[in-house]
Amino acid sequence: MTQSMNKVVLVTGASSGIGEATVRELASAGAQLFIGARRGERLRALAVELGDRVAWRELDVTDGADFDAFADAAAERFGRIDVLVNNAGVMPLSPLAALKRDEWKRMIDVNIHGVLNGIAAVLPRFVAQRNGHVVNVASVGAHLVLPTAAVYCGTKYAVWAITEGLRQEHDEIRSTIISPGVTATELGDDISDPGVAAALKDWRQKSLTPDAIAHAIRYALEQPDGVDINEIIVRPTAAN
Ligand code: NDP
Numbered sequence: 381m382t383q384s385m386n387k388v389v390l391v392t393g394a395s396s397g398i399g400e401a402t403v404r405e406l407a408s409a410g411a412q413l414f415i416g417a418r419r420g421e422r423l424r425a426l427a428v429e430l431g432d433r434v435a436w437r438e439l440d441v442t443d444g445a446d447f448d449a450f451a452d453a454a455a456e457r458f459g460r461i462d463v464l465v466n467n468a469g470v471m472p473l474s475p476l477a478a479l480k481r482d483e484w485k486r487m488i489d490v491n492i493h494g495v496l497n498g499i500a501a502v503l504p505r506f507v508a509q510r511n512g513h514v515v516n517v518a519s520v521g522a523h524l525v526l527p528t529a530a531v532y533c534g535t536k537y538a539v540w541a542i543t544e545g546l547r548q549e550h551d552e553i554r555s556t557i558i559s560p561g562v563t564a565t566e567l568g569d570d571i572s573d574p575g576v577a578a579a580l581k582d583w584r585q586k587s588l589t590p591d592a593i594a595h596a597i598r599y600a601l602e603q604p605d606g607v608d609i610n611e612i613i614v615r616p617t618a619a620n
Pocket of ligand 1: 392393394396397416417439468470490517518519521564565567
């Protein structure tokens, strides 16, 4: 196993799915990781399993002050921050006519404000050190809209736009959009509409495993400083 990735990487949504797979992948590549999510017991178990190169702290990405404290704790633990992977996200799908305002708000809070809070927590540091890398996990839903996914896709179009704006404004900071297709994780397990939950189960028949997305993130991180992978779209071959 190559132990070559000399980077300090922050990963949000590390308690399951793509975030957890990314932590495993980057730890095996030699990175030092500071990982966050709300379910601390899962983070603790992952850190214990992977050893000293992984540290954790509970994090609610919707709370800007909490994200600032998370980044400060990471810098204190490892001495610097090289990469932020804004991965945390939620997907309670429903038709617009169901008027699930609370779920719309939750998607906007986590998927958009969470990403912005992450950028705010690291950007001054990255500007000062004239180096840094922000990886934002969007979705194929940043490129297409499906019934029941209007708000979710809206949040992912926003993630796409925010990441592209960051790229345009900062020559010395790398910005990467990771756009997964359907991936077998816990995402959508909280869908309250039974019809939509059944449809998601069908889509998941043809899904990627989370390590396919973790490999894409590792690829973006392993590029030399002057090379910026702007977006990677990863779909299962069976998707159309
Ligand atoms: P999971 O549900 O397995 O993981 C989501 C993660 O987000 C969990 O670790 C959860 O942790 C965390 N999270 C949710 N809300 C918050 C919050 N307020 N603060 C901090 N962390 C939070 O799903 P995935 O691994 O699939 O999702 C990861 C990303 O991939 C998301 O952005 C999703 O939109 C995107 N994506 C997923 C696809 C798929 O098919 N699975 C396809 C396209 C994109 P906790 O509950 O402990 O806080």
